[in-house]
Amino acid sequence: MRMDDERESRNVEDRRNSSGGGGRGLPSMGTMMMIWPLIRPLLRTKFGWAILGLGAVAYFSGFNPLSLVGMGGASGTVNKVKDEKEAVFIKKVLRSTEEVWNEVLPQYGLRYKEPVMVLYRGSTRSGCGHASAQMGPFYCPVDQKVYLDLGFFDELARRHNAPGDFAQAYVLAHEIGHHIQNMQGTLDKVQRAKQSWGGNSVKSNALQVRVELQADCYAGVWANRAHKQFNILEPGDVEEALRAASSIGDDKLQKETTGYVRPDSFTHGSSQQRVEWFRRGLSSGDLSQCNTFQ
Incomplete structure (x- = not known):
């Protein structure tokens, strides 16, 4: 992924040398x-x-x-150097999402409000409560921030066999997709629908899957537009993102941890679904092709 000449985003809170909880999270x-x-x-x-x-x-x-x-x-010194390199890279990816969505969203009647990315280690506090590395990257609509422990990328490579810089970029682009959904009012509508169902987990899970698949599609739209704008993609990059999307599908994760699959408990979608919706956004570059709620 060609990012050497790109600028870093300034919308970053770097908490890697501190912790909202006053210490480290549990060891892996x-x-x-x-x-x-x-x-x-x-x-x-x-x-x-x-x-x-x-x-x-x-x-x-x-x-x-x-x-x-x-x-x-x-090894701690080596990891620190690696950690800093990944931090610089992901800040550049965030900057590219800002430039893409500032240009694209007005075409759909929205003015983009740039979110903040919080980098941390172990644990921290978010507007949505306690954040820990075990939770993985997430977007908090309350404070409109993306929370990311860079150690997740090691897990993505080792545990899920999905290494590569574009796989990392896909992860961030997916979370930025949730920010766009928040701006569109989608997250509020989904939350109200879940509350009206009175704790029906099957219906709530199915609706959440649609939310996550749309964020995957938005990540694909970003990749399409970013490549046209900055020529960032290199051979093998798309395959990295597809491998990442496939490796964190609910069916694959459930089979790895429990040995069987329960579709009614899916919250992010199957590997096939995640790959398909990312591909749709990537090939079209069009937000209107990402309506997973139809």
Whole structure:
């Protein structure tokens, strides 16, 4: 993805060096598996439990106790460099969404209001409540901000086998799609409909799927327009986005975690649906082709 010559957005709150909750979020499963051989023998003695307690206090206070045993030292520096590189890239992607939607939305009778992207690590606070890395990226309509822990991109690559810069761009473009839905009044209408159904989860889930698929389509529209405007796409980029869309379909995720699929519990759509709606936006570049509610 060609972004070297693009500018970074200024609509960014960088909270990566702080946390709304006053400390870190819970360590990932991968981290726990890595340090389990160190933890296991400590669980056998009271002294070991005391060490673990001190380590937990240190961790949630912001210090990495693994650095004392030769883990997380040099690799922490490498990760910081990688983290900063990804931050610069995603700020450039945000800028491209601003330029595209400022040009496109007036054609549909809307004046674009640029949202803010919040970068954080572990956990933070949002207008919609507590935000944690485990939640994944999300858009909060209350404060009109996108919340993103850059560690999600590592998860996208490792767990979901969807690496690549354009896969990352697709994730952000999807969340910006929710912002556009908020401006259009779609999110309010959906919320009122859900409330009127009195907790009918099946109907609410089905409606939420339509919301998510439309955001996928809007992401495709952005990709179409951004390429025409800035010539950003390189060979393989579209495949990266399609792989990302497919890898986080509800059916695929459910099968990986439970071994079976329950369509009535879908909230984002199947892999096939997500790919199809992203493709529709990408091929047309037209918001009117993204009406998933028909």
